[in-house]
């Protein structure tokens with residue numbers, strides 16, 4: 289899948305994206321995938337909502353459940369999914385906790401994750417397994433698995449008759465690979481496995497982000513769908529909606545799903561109300577043009593890092609707006625090596641990137657968003673070539 293990497297050319301910037309973000313110019317932000325960046329027009333929509341909130345807090349709260357419901361229905365339409373199965377949540381971390389709290393586990397059950405899974409979610413699965421007497425099974429997916437089929441086979445190799453639940457990333461965080469694709473999910477369903485899909489990166493990036501057949505699917509709108517931070521979505525299969533166990537019981541509890549999940553007492557609901565403005569913006573810019581730009585730029589960035597800094601590119605899933613490469617041997621052998629290298633890349637090369645330790649070595653991940661330019665990846669590649677030489 290990376291054979292054609294050497295032909296990757298930098299895409300032209302989208303003129304309409306000029307001035308759209310407020311990320312500072314004193315660093316190249318090549319790490320959109322970690323925390324997102326909210327476009328200025330969406331920041332303004334949320335600011336107006338906050339102002340309205342402060343003018344008459346009572347009035348604002350009186351109307352909130354109805355406004356949250358309207359935002360949810362808009363978001364469901366933008367995600368092309370069923371509004372009755374969708375709840376708004378703060379983020380994927382919260383959605384994963386709800387799913388794990390809802391699914392019954394019995395001693396001896398096996399819960400499947402992969403070694404590419406997001407650390408906090410895997411830890412939540414491990415805790416739930418320890419509490420219920422279930423067993424955590426980690427499928428090893430080789431870093432150099434050449435394509436989706438190889439990933440699928442690696443996951444299925446770890447499935448036996450005791451695996452009852454699989455918690456899998458749609459797009460993995462450290463390695464930017466597709467894992468929980470439709471084919472693998474169908475295989476797991478056929479084996480009677482309950483499927484939980486971490487789609488943190490899917491909304492905004494993938495044309496059909498929500499897999500309607502997953503038992504639980506959740507994603508973030510604050511990564512790639514231009515929404516304010518603390519905007520996540522949880523989609524549950526119809527067989528689960530009546531059983532969903534909210535993390536906190538509050539006033540909407542008796543009304544059932546999704547209000548019982550969404551209403552968490554007095555807190556800031558403006559990110560959800562402003563989220564549809566993110567989808568509006570994506571549509572105005574042209575979702576296909578944004579996707580072509582970001583996927584093309586990530587691919588070009590991977591090419592220059594491989595060519596100029598000598599990093600080994602990892603196989604990539606086409607259409608993903610992040611790419612990963614292996615750092616040379618001896619770099620980032622453990623968690624404590626991450627921060628010093630990230631800080632040095634920021635200080636000496638003026639660039640923000642993501643780095644993870646992996647099997648005694650390191651993996652570097654770049655992201656691409658509309659505010660990024662090819663020169664930022666070229667500068668990083670040239671600077672890294674010197675920095676990694678020591």
Ligand SMILES: Cc1ncc(COP(=O)(O)O)c(C=O)c1O
Nearest residue numbers: 322379380381406461486488508
């Ligand atoms: C695959 C994956 N899952 C979960 C998360 C956690 O997202 P949040 O912190 O918004 O809950 C991330 C964040 O980077 C992620 O990449």
